[in-house]
Amino acid sequence: MKIGILGYGNLGRGVEYAVEKNDDMELVGVFTRRDPQTVSVRSGAKAFNADDLPGMKEDIDVLIICGGSATDLPEMTPKYAEMFNVVDSFDTHARIPEHFANVDAAAKKAGKIGLISCGWDPGMFSLNRLYSMSVLPDGKDYTFWGKGVSQGHSDAIRRIEGVKDARQYTVPVPAALDSVRAGENPELTTREKHTRECFVVAEEGADQAAIEKAIVTMPNYFSDYDTTVHFISEEELKRDHSGLPHGGSVIYTGATGENNGNKHVIEYSLKLDSNPEFTGSVLAAYARAVYRLNEKGESGCKTVFDIAPALLSPLSDEEIRAHYL
């Protein structure tokens, strides 16, 4: 399977590592909107300009699009679904129906497949919500994120005046986790589910009190949470907070039997040293499924819900049944 990567940030690098782990995949190249001469591709694969893509329709089986959900993907995924099988990690929940429709139209026209909203949330977490609710319709799902770095929240802090750099951790509240795991089916507010911990490098002479206030009162990002702010040096940030760990849990509690007397708890949890490398690994596995499904003649927009698990594995159906069933 010939894979192209569009966008060479953290996620693109994660996909590059993943492609190397899969013997049935070959990295054709990395595509960037920058001058490819300035891009050094770790694996030694070739760097191209994104403008070269329309001329390479025969050279790429699946293009994995590693752009941001805010502005990149709504434009790029439909555009390239007219030329390639594509996979993206679109995660702006409210805009999924619109994105789905755009990608579906483009992909159907081209006889290609566009798989959107892939990764771990949306992605593996979504699958677990769906499996659980399908098996136990009388139940309730909870999603907890972290402990892990939220890049969106870190970016939001960096945009505050006087902030040089920042790293934000989302942390699940242990009491909330315990209550859910115990099957107590609590009603939890945003504040009761997660706290936010911020490590901030201030510019020299900046007003730290003003920065802290700007963070904890920021609507959507922080005002609904208990947020703590630590000011640290640039060296400390580099030394202690350079990774991009993340994770979380989907916990589903349901009941069956006489008077709903039997309780069941299903939990799917991830502890990831590198969010972009794990996400890139999920995208690569789904690229395999997309390629196979397209070879079978299918087209249009898909999500993880539409993909039979066997399509993700490099093994044959016989091998899967023998070793994983």
Next chain:
Amino acid sequence: MKIGILGYGNLGRGVEYAVEKNDDMELVGVFTRRDPQTVSVRSGAKAFNADDLPGMKEDIDVLIICGGSATDLPEMTPKYAEMFNVVDSFDTHARIPEHFANVDAAAKKAGKIGLISCGWDPGMFSLNRLYSMSVLPDGKDYTFWGKGVSQGHSDAIRRIEGVKDARQYTVPVPAALDSVRAGENPELTTREKHTRECFVVAEEGADQAAIEKAIVTMPNYFSDYDTTVHFISEEELKRDHSGLPHGGSVIYTGATGENNGNKHVIEYSLKLDSNPEFTGSVLAAYARAVYRLNEKGESGCKTVFDIAPALLSPLSDEEIRAHYL
């Protein structure tokens, strides 16, 4: 969807509860090899003799076969796959290829679907092993069972001379679980992974020392484990051990990135108050998928690996994307 249940033991009763939770399903009846007059169906659904099935091809969309893997299912599933879409929970691992081939031939001939080896292990656990290994090919999977009642092991104890009744719990070893969750990738022997705890009611005057020896030395079932045996009264067994709880975890650890420097731990765990009711719930959800897939014109033998998750949910694709992605 019109559902039939073949076999009315613990699992059949679990399916009956599950069908009641799903508004799009209707229980046509319970089919038994006993005299149906002697079978009282909890929900009030009709009891039939299994011999009535061949005359009811038009009345049942999916037949859920709730028999034992040792002798019932190898015969029943292929037989009824010639008449109905069927779902079973066949779990004799070594015989899956043979069972698959038999069911595949029967189902293809009839233009029906036979989904085998459904439940939680095989079933939901299998899915998690496959998803994890597909996403992180450089990794290792561990499956722990319990704490929970193993009906096979309880039955094995009951067959010992002098035993009136028994209940066996499979218990994962905490140190092994901790090591796996910490990403240490241990090599674990059978004995290091699980212990077995037995509660036995002896016949009056039976030789308890001989019973204990017969248990702990029993090949395949107990001799490879650290096994403890407690003799209790019939009343204590009834009071403290009447449920059929079970559960366990599939834990997958994998590595990505530079020199495999980033570790990832994926864990899927179940805590079930009632093993047969949860298993029955999984069978019911897959019955929905089987019906839909057959309506689309597919036939043959399938496993959970072949079923796109969306097919399991009563909701439309649009609703699923809006609420679970």
